[in-house]
Amino acid sequence: MKKIINDPNIVVQDMLKGMVAANPATIKQLPDTTVIVRSDAPTINKVGLVSGGGSGHEPAHAGYVGKGMLDAAVAGEVFTSPTPDQVLEAIKAVDGGSGVFLVIKNYTGDVLNFEMAAELAEAEGIKVEHVIVNDDVAVEDSSFTTGRRGIAGTIFVHKIAGAKAEQGATLDEVKSVAEKVVANVRSMGMALTPCTVPAAGKPSFNLKENEMEIGIGIHGESGIERKEISTADEIASELVTKILDDGVHVRGDDVAIMINGLGATPEMELNIVNSKVNEILNEKGIHVYKTFIGEYMTALEMAGCSVTLLKLDDELKTLLNLSSEAPAFRV
Amino acid sequence: MEFRVEDAIHWFTVVNDKIQENKENLTTLDQVIGDSDHGINMARGFQEVVNKLSTQEYEEVADVLNHVAMTLISKVGGASGPLFGTAFLKFSQAVKGINPVDYDSFTKGLEEALQGVKQRGKAKLGEKTMIDVWSPVVDVFQSEKGFEDNLFIEVAREAMENTKHIMATKGRAAYFKEKSIGHIDPGSASTYMIFEALAEVIKGRK
Numbered sequence A: 001m002k003k004i005i006n007d008p009n010i011v012v013q014d015m016l017k018g019m020v021a022a023n024p025a026t027i028k029q030l031p032d033t034t035v036i037v038r039s040d041a042p043t044i045n046k047v048g049l050v051s052g053g054g055s056g057h058e059p060a061h062a063g064y065v066g067k068g069m070l071d072a073a074v075a076g077e078v079f080t081s082p083t084p085d086q087v088l089e090a091i092k093a094v095d096g097g098s099g100v101f102l103v104i105k106n107y108t109g110d111v112l113n114f115e116m117a118a119e120l121a122e123a124e125g126i127k128v129e130h131v132i133v134n135d136d137v138a139v140e141d142s143s144f145t146t147g148r149r150g151i152a153g154t155i156f157v158h159k160i161a162g163a164k165a166e167q168g169a170t171l172d173e174v175k176s177v178a179e180k181v182v183a184n185v186r187s188m189g190m191a192l193t194p195c196t197v198p199a200a201g202k203p204s205f206n207l208k209e210n211e212m213e214i215g216i217g218i219h220g221e222s223g224i225e226r227k228e229i230s231t232a233d234e235i236a237s238e239l240v241t242k243i244l245d246d247g248v249h250v251r252g253d254d255v256a257i258m259i260n261g262l263g264a265t266p267e268m269e270l271n272i273v274n275s276k277v278n279e280i281l282n283e284k285g286i287h288v289y290k291t292f293i294g295e296y297m298t299a300l301e302m303a304g305c306s307v308t309l310l311k312l313d314d315e316l317k318t319l320l321n322l323s324s325e326a327p328a329f330r331v
Numbered sequence B: 001m002e003f004r005v006e007d008a009i010h011w012f013t014v015v016n017d018k019i020q021e022n023k024e025n026l027t028t029l030d031q032v033i034g035d036s037d038h039g040i041n042m043a044r045g046f047q048e049v050v051n052k053l054s055t056q057e058y059e060e061v062a063d064v065l066n067h068v069a070m071t072l073i074s075k076v077g078g079a080s081g082p083l084f085g086t087a088f089l090k091f092s093q094a095v096k097g098i099n100p101v102d103y104d105s106f107t108k109g110l111e112e113a114l115q116g117v118k119q120r121g122k123a124k125l126g127e128k129t130m131i132d133v134w135s136p137v138v139d140v141f142q143s144e145k146g147f148e149d150n151l152f153i154e155v156a157r158e159a160m161e162n163t164k165h166i167m168a169t170k171g172r173a174a175y176f177k178e179k180s181i182g183h184i185d186p187g188s189a190s191t192y193m194i195f196e197a198l199a200e201v202i203k204g205r206k
Helices: A009-024 A084-094 A108-123 A154-166 A171-184 A232-245 A267-281 A315-323 B004-019 B023-033 B040-054 B061-075 B080-094 B103-121 B132-144 B152-165 B170-180 B186-206
Strands: A027-029 A035-038 A048-055 A073-080 A100-105 A127-135 A186-190 A211-214 A224-227 A252-262 A288-295 A304-312
Touching: A009 A027, A009 A035, A009 A073, A027 A211, A035 A084, A048 A084, A048 A108, A073 A084, A084 A100, A084 A108, A084 B061, A100 A108, A100 A154, A108 A127, A108 B080, A108 B103, A127 A154, A127 A171, A127 A186, A127 A252, A154 A171, A154 A252, A154 A315, A171 A186, A171 A211, A171 A304, A171 A315, A186 A232, A186 A288, A211 A232, A224 B040, A232 A267, A232 A304, A232 B170, A252 A267, A267 A288, A267 A304, A304 A315, B004 B023, B004 B061, B004 B186, B023 B040, B023 B061, B023 B170, B023 B186, B040 B061, B040 B080, B040 B186, B061 B080, B061 B170, B132 B152, B132 B186, B152 B186
Parallel strands: A048 A073, A048 A100, A100 A127, A252 A288
Antiparallel strands: A027 A035, A035 A073, A186 A211, A186 A304, A211 A224, A252 A304
């Protein structure tokens, strides 16, 4: 393992310190926690937005804390959900009297820990609602299993629900717009190389020199297929086709797209993928309203990318365009 | 015999020894069908449990179990923290005020723990989760008459081994679908260690 770290056991604390040092006007760390909150938290009479999850997905989630987006982000250990006590601290810190909204990605650990925290907060008299993001079409959507994972589409939930809350919407209104985003967002990813959790010291899986995995999760979870690497056009086409097959995005729709790097993919390659994604959407009569290219939801140093499509109506367009001061998503 | 405060503390000390010893093994199991953090998280959590238990005085078994639960909930993370935490929290509530804990109350505690895990994880028997070990162990406790029989350990071992043949439908291993077959469920492996430790503590008392 070759990494720029001091000690594998304190990477999360070390990272959070650096993030706060870089953005002292926007964010602060709650003492003795792994919670990052807006420096002016809580905002009185505004619904507080809390997200979080395992670390290793930077800039998610702390990078999305700022006016117009999240009020708090809870960082777990690398690829490990944060614990209920930490989530509870975040909820308490951002409750401005109008309730707190949790954005949870659909992983067993995240759901369990955030649900426990919500129960604890409600016992203390704070109103809590949540949405579960499950945008990864690589996983079969079934009520008999854990269901689809939450990946890069989560960023759109942060942005749009954050903008809605900033407008003074009620907890129910924030929940309803967040659910609208979840219903209209789909993603899929692929990887060329694995990644190494610092405390584990070795890669979590192996890919041969000429191999790629289509449909992989942001922790290296199994995807749809392992096969010989193909061209960027073929990869883009495979990801977009699978997303469109889900039937949410059709001719005549306006969409926002996100071409997300998983940690070790040059922007050059992301742009090459984007070029083909645009071509396919043009052919299908789907109009690209806005494009985001870069690293938004990573998997440590994994090489690969994900493609996300979000279908937009007028409300979602307006909210997407409203200002955000979050360090990793300035609008 | 009856289960006393010192037995409970001894139990979790042995659990911690086993988890620390098998940290890498658990992580390796989790690398195959999960996200490679199970051993790391359990080792961190149970080390904290032992640290906490060594600094306190306890009146009754329920208090020990409560501290174990709260420590696991706040220190383990992932799905294991809330699941094992809920198990020992329910166990603690079931034996509250009973000290030392007689066999029937202990059995009741294990039953409540199992129900708690099922509810929290929205899972049932046969989904390649820790329930596949908890459940048959509870069955053995219910059919035996006292701690002295101590037959549950063989059942637990077999149940853990059997998770190999199950296709996961809950937890992160579910993403691997049929590829999850042939591998032991990491949560079942650590649950087995918890019962292996319990059997050793009971045996030591005889």
